Amino acid sequence: MSAKKGLKLIVDGKRVDGRKLEDLRPVEMRVDLVASANGSSQVRFGNTVAVAAVHGPRELYPRFLQEQETGILRCKYNMAPFSVDDRKSPGPDRRSTELSKVMRLALEPALTLEDYSKATVDVFVEIIQADGSTRVTGLNAASLALVSAGIGMRDLVTACSVGKIDGHLVVDLNGIEDNNSESDFAFAMMPTKKKITLMQMDGELTKEEFMKLLKFAKETCEKIYQIQVKTLKEKYRSE
Amino acid sequence: MIPKVEKKEGHVKQVIQIVLPGEFIDERKGRKLGFNVYPEHEKIFAKVIGIPRVAENEIDVIPLSGGYMPKAEDRIIGVISSVEISGWMVDINSPYPAFLPLSEAVDEFVDTQRTDLTRYFNVNDLVFCRISRVTKNKTIQVSMRDPLSRKLTSGVLIKVTPSKIPRIIGKGGSMVSLIKNATKSEIITGQNGRVWIRGEDKEKAIDAILTIEKESHIMGLTEKIEKMLS
Numbered sequence: 001m002s003a004k005k006g007l008k009l010i011v012d013g014k015r016v017d018g019r020k021l022e023d024l025r026p027v028e029m030r031v032d033l034v035a036s037a038n039g040s041s042q043v044r045f046g047n048t049v050a051v052a053a054v055h056g057p058r059e060l061y062p063r064f065l066q067e068q069e070t071g072i073l074r075c076k077y078n079m080a081p082f083s084v085d086d087r088k089s090p091g092p093d094r095r096s097t098e099l100s101k102v103m104r105l106a107l108e109p110a111l112t113l114e115d116y117s118k119a120t121v122d123v124f125v126e127i128i129q130a131d132g133s134t135r136v137t138g139l140n141a142a143s144l145a146l147v148s149a150g151i152g153m154r155d156l157v158t159a160c161s162v163g164k165i166d167g168h169l170v171v172d173l174n175g176i177e178d179n180n181s182e183s184d185f186a187f188a189m190m191p192t193k194k195k196i197t198l199m200q201m202d203g204e205l206t207k208e209e210f211m212k213l214l215k216f217a218k219e220t221c222e223k224i225y226q227i228q229v230k231t232l233k234e235k236y237r238s239e
Numbered sequence: 240m241i242p243k244v245e246k247k248e249g250h251v252k253q254v255i256q257i258v259l260p261g262e263f264i265d266e267r268k269g270r271k272l273g274f275n276v277y278p279e280h281e282k283i284f285a286k287v288i289g290i291p292r293v294a295e296n297e298i299d300v301i302p303l304s305g306g307y308m309p310k311a312e313d314r315i316i317g318v319i320s321s322v323e324i325s326g327w328m329v330d331i332n333s334p335y336p337a338f339l340p341l342s343e344a345v346d347e348f349v350d351t352q353r354t355d356l357t358r359y360f361n362v363n364d365l366v367f368c369r370i371s372r373v374t375k376n377k378t379i380q381v382s383m384r385d386p387l388s389r390k391l392t393s394g395v396l397i398k399v400t401p402s403k404i405p406r407i408i409g410k411g412g413s414m415v416s417l418i419k420n421a422t423k424s425e426i427i428t429g430q431n432g433r434v435w436i437r438g439e440d441k442e443k444a445i446d447a448i449l450t451i452e453k454e455s456h457i458m459g460l461t462e463k464i465e466k467m468l469s
Binding site for chain 1: 257259260261262263275277284286287288302303304305306308334335336376377402
């Protein structure tokens with residue numbers, strides 16, 4: 001996970017795209033764009049764009065999957081073939097299967113699925129442009145789409161990525177930083193409850209670095225939460 | 240409910256407060272929990288995006304989006320999805336299908352061995368009925384055993400957000416009467432988010448209903464609809 005020899009990602013405290021270490025890329029959020037879905041959203045973090053659509057709660061088939069006491073959540077993460085520089089082979093693969101599960105586990109604690117016994121809530125996340133931190137961008141989009149679909153939730157889910165590049169601790173890694181980081185970690189939390197729902201780390205960190213990154217991640221999630229709140233309230237107020 | 244006042248280019252526009260899931264509404268203080276809220280350490284939080292209603296003895300949230308979850312005694316518009324041996328399966332615009340037993344739909348004696356039930360209702364027929372039972376594991380039964388229930392013939396069916404139905408009906412049915420009189424049409428609203436319209440000026444009625452759906456949380460809506468229909 002160490003940086004490629006000779007590749008300087010941080011010069012004079014500035015990153016490759018001119019950001020400071022703790023800066024987010026420009027964030028843009030929109031809700032209710034997919035007419036056929038019960039709720040949908042689009043979230044952009046710099047050049048990473050995720051579209052999420054929520055269908056449900058709806059009847060669950062095949063019937064043997066139905067749970068009598070609770071509803072179930074199904075997530076599908078997919079990267080479009082045109083989302084990256086080289087063509088991504090379309091269809092499910094090991095990575096998207098894993099990320100679908102990771103997203104489901106990160107969203108489940110926030111949902112009141114016990115209200116939807118025997119039913120399912122389906123979340124589809126499509127990455128239409130990828131430039132690092134796709135799982136957290138997808139999670140932010142999924143969270144907004146779930147709210148706009150009117151699914152019962154204990155809290156929103158807000159996610160961000162943090163990491164270590166050239167010995168510096170940074171927030172919101174882009175593609176090049178992601179590929180050359182010494183360590184990166186995807187983080188999601190329920191911001192008003194202060195509960196962590198996802199923490200997935202890659203690489204090596206000291207305990208101090210880890211604790212500092214955790215603090216960064218929480219602060220960043222708080223900033224992203226404010227944008228989510230603003231997006232949702234503005235949308236429903238202007239309608 | 241505390242209305243927030245927003246100033247916009249010199250005009251005063253009143254907007255109702257909106258809460259998001261996880262947002263604190265009020266202390267519980269022994270009050271009953273209504274729909275779409277949950278308690279935590281004697282505090283009440285919203286479960287969905289919506290408008291909080293804080294009353295003396297109850298707290299709930301009127302959702303601004305979301306599907307229909309069936310409740311007993313709701314009056315709904317169902318679409319017959321299949322004909323069974325002793326009744327009909329009805330699509331009620333919820334995650335759970337409902338069953339309409341023959342005995343709850345027809346007054347006369349019917350010999351199921353000899354009678355084809357499509358004689359009463361066939362697939363895709365519309366029925367205005369009442370939810371008579373909802374069991375814990377979401378088995379739903381509907382009934383047509385009351386004077387208001389009936390089969391709906393001709394007309395058009397539109398779908399709206401179920402939570403907006405009370406706003407479409409208005410206080411004591413004022414809003415729906417306004418539309419009915421202005422457009423000379425017959426309108427039936429189902430609490431499951433389906434509205435059936437038949438009459439002379441259907442298009443105008445549909446426009447008015449969709450406007451109410453979009454702007455349900457804005458104050459002074461009745462005046463706007465009155466203006467629109469005049």
